[in-house]
Amino acid sequence: MAVKRKPRIHLILLYLVLVFGSAVYLLPLVWMIRSALMDASQIFIVPPVWIPDPIRFGNFSKALGTLPFDRYFVNTMIIVIGNVTGAVLTSAICGYSFARLRWPGRDFFFALLMSGMMLPYAVTLIPTFLGWRTVVGPNTYLPLIVPAWFGGGAFNIFLVRQFMRTIPKSMDEAALVDGAGYFQIFRYVIFPLSRSVVIVVALFQFMAVWNDFLGPLIYVNKESMYTLALGLQQFIGYYTAQWELLMAAATMIVIPPIVLFAVGQNYFVRGIVMSGLKG
Amino acid sequence: MRQVAASGVRKGFRIGKETVYGYVMAAPAILGFFIFTLGPLIASLILSFTDYSITNDFRFIGVSNYKRLFSGEDSFFYKALSVTFYYVALAVPISLTAAFIMAMLLKNNVKGRAFFRSVFYLPSVVPVVATSTIFIWLLNPDIGLLNQILRFLHLPTSMWIYDEKTVIPTMAFMTVWTTGGTMLIFLAGLESIPEQYYEAVEIDGGRLWHKLTAVTLPMMTPTIFFNLIMGIITGFQSFSEAYIMTEGGPNNASLFYVLYLYREAFTHLRMGAACAIAWVLFVIIMILSALIFRSSRTWVYYEGDK
Numbered sequence: 001m002a003v004k005r006k007p008r009i010h011l012i013l014l015y016l017v018l019v020f021g022s023a024v025y026l027l028p029l030v031w032m033i034r035s036a037l038m039d040a041s042q043i044f045i046v047p048p049v050w051i052p053d054p055i056r057f058g059n060f061s062k063a064l065g066t067l068p069f070d071r072y073f074v075n076t077m078i079i080v081i082g083n084v085t086g087a088v089l090t091s092a093i094c095g096y097s098f099a100r101l102r103w104p105g106r107d108f109f110f111a112l113l114m115s116g117m118m119l120p121y122a123v124t125l126i127p128t129f130l131g132w133r134t135v136v137g138p139n140t141y142l143p144l145i146v147p148a149w150f151g152g153g154a155f156n157i158f159l160v161r162q163f164m165r166t167i168p169k170s171m172d173e174a175a176l177v178d179g180a181g182y183f184q185i186f187r188y189v190i191f192p193l194s195r196s197v198v199i200v201v202a203l204f205q206f207m208a209v210w211n212d213f214l215g216p217l218i219y220v221n222k223e224s225m226y227t228l229a230l231g232l233q234q235f236i237g238y239y240t241a242q243w244e245l246l247m248a249a250a251t252m253i254v255i256p257p258i259v260l261f262a263v264g265q266n267y268f269v270r271g272i273v274m275s276g277l278k279g
Numbered sequence: 280m281r282q283v284a285a286s287g288v289r290k291g292f293r294i295g296k297e298t299v300y301g302y303v304m305a306a307p308a309i310l311g312f313f314i315f316t317l318g319p320l321i322a323s324l325i326l327s328f329t330d331y332s333i334t335n336d337f338r339f340i341g342v343s344n345y346k347r348l349f350s351g352e353d354s355f356f357y358k359a360l361s362v363t364f365y366y367v368a369l370a371v372p373i374s375l376t377a378a379f380i381m382a383m384l385l386k387n388n389v390k391g392r393a394f395f396r397s398v399f400y401l402p403s404v405v406p407v408v409a410t411s412t413i414f415i416w417l418l419n420p421d422i423g424l425l426n427q428i429l430r431f432l433h434l435p436t437s438m439w440i441y442d443e444k445t446v447i448p449t450m451a452f453m454t455v456w457t458t459g460g461t462m463l464i465f466l467a468g469l470e471s472i473p474e475q476y477y478e479a480v481e482i483d484g485g486r487l488w489h490k491l492t493a494v495t496l497p498m499m500t501p502t503i504f505f506n507l508i509m510g511i512i513t514g515f516q517s518f519s520e521a522y523i524m525t526e527g528g529p530n531n532a533s534l535f536y537v538l539y540l541y542r543e544a545f546t547h548l549r550m551g552a553a554c555a556i557a558w559v560l561f562v563i564i565m566i567l568s569a570l571i572f573r574s575s576r577t578w579v580y581y582e583g584d585k
């Protein structure tokens with residue numbers, strides 16, 4: 001790659017802007033962690049203290065003591081595991097069918113699925129809620145898990161299909177000649193080759209479920225069944241004045257997605273870039 | 280001979296089998312579309328002509344729900360509409376511009392590019408409940424960090440989300456923090472612009488500004504178009520931030536449309552009316568998208584159709 005020579009002053013300016021911008025972007029998170037580790041008496045000092053002294057790790061256990069966040073964590077993980085498993089498996093199977101099998105109506109159905117993505121969720125929200133209420137009643141996680149087993153959403157199918165289309169057709173043909181069936185080709189050839197897009201789907205889906213607020217808000221109203229997101233929202237109502245506890249609770253919710261992002265950055269970037277390419 | 284016959288049979292068999300497998304393996308998605316998208320969509324339209332409210336059996340009441348909305352009998356409807364339009368009109372341009380600028384900064388192969396990219400994207404993985412909690416704290420008028428910084432710089436402070444006038448602009452500016460996904464899509468678009476185009480401008484003696492207006496912006500119009508549509512669709516459906524941070528206040532100044540819908544449905548249990556509210560939103564989004572699609576012919580540049 002040819003490196004263009006740039007005037008030095010431009011480069012310095014660019015870095016200044018980038019460093020300043022990064023600082024601004026990190027500030028809210030830094031401030032959250034700083035407040036989460038701070039003694040209640042220090043938190044209100046003007047001008048603000050940046051480094052907590054003493055560092056109060058106790059805020060975390062205190063936050064855990066006021067609301068059962070461990071319970072909420074388990075609840076959230078039940079939904080996450082049920083939902084992500086379904087989304088990964090079925091989006092791969094459906095994506096395979098749309099990407100590599102030829103059947104009448106395929107492109108029509110694919111277009112139909114994609115058009116569903118443009119549909120505002122608000123329009124289907126109420127009948128879906130009423131339907132679940134009639135079929136399974138209130139306070140189950142089924143409405144938050146089961147839909148993921150139906151292809152995992154149009155967006156995930158799209159990602160999988162785009163990826164699987166890039167795998168050379170000769171792969172399937174070789175397997176067919178060897179007498180493999182279509183499901184076997186999927187299971188032993190295409191699925192293993194699609195590892196990277198499967199990871200993208202799993203990561204996106206994890207984030208979506210972990211971060212989901214409206215879903216649990218509508219379908220869960222028993223406190224013992226709350227997710228972390230709902231629990232934190234409750235916490236805001238109860239403890240508006242105890243910022244160090246609120247921030248400790250927020251920190252606990254923020255850490256898992258950030259860790260996952262740090263580990264799987266490249267997959268995220270790839271997935272988002274793919275989503276924009278259809279435009 | 281045997282081979283030919285066998286392959287002929289095999290081929291006929293294979294086509295049938297492929298079709299069967301095709302349908303069976305796509306079945307979850309197709310069924311899901313009917314059960315969770317098309318079915319509810321139609322049900323929602325039907326319910327919008329009823330007075331269903333969970334506690335009663337429903338009656339068909341014609342267009343009464345819609346009449347009630349547009350006649351202004353329910354004053355929250357127009358309030359929610361104007362709040363949401365105002366929010367979208369601010370948030371979409373602001374977050375798109377911010378994302379575009381960040382992408383432009385990162386486009387050049389600066390050292391530490393991956394690091395900066397991650398930093399700008401990082402807030403987008405933070406759960407909305409946590410984002411809201413953090414911002415309630417940062418925006419606290421008395422002891423929040425933002426006002427403290429402003430006081431330190433001897434600048435005027437603000438009530439942020441606690442004042443009718445500033446709540447929507449404040450929430451619109453918050454979207455700058457979570458615009459990382461849009462930035463990544465812009466960045467991918469920028470990187471797909473062939474370097475020769477810039478070189479051509481350079482040869483003609485063009486400067487940075489010419490590169491931007493003659494190459495970058497025209498080449499980026501498809502990406503801008505995509506992000507614009509997606510931004511509008513998400514913007515109109517904002518809910519959680521307002522629900523968590525302001526509950527629609529102060530004095531309904533942040534009564535986002537979906538928050539209004541949520542109240543009708545889940546506080547007042549007026550399901551029929553809420554479906555009418557949802558369908559109005561659906562139609563608004565469709566009309567806006569159609570307008571943008573139509574206008575795109577004049578401003579979106581697609582390579583290949585000259």
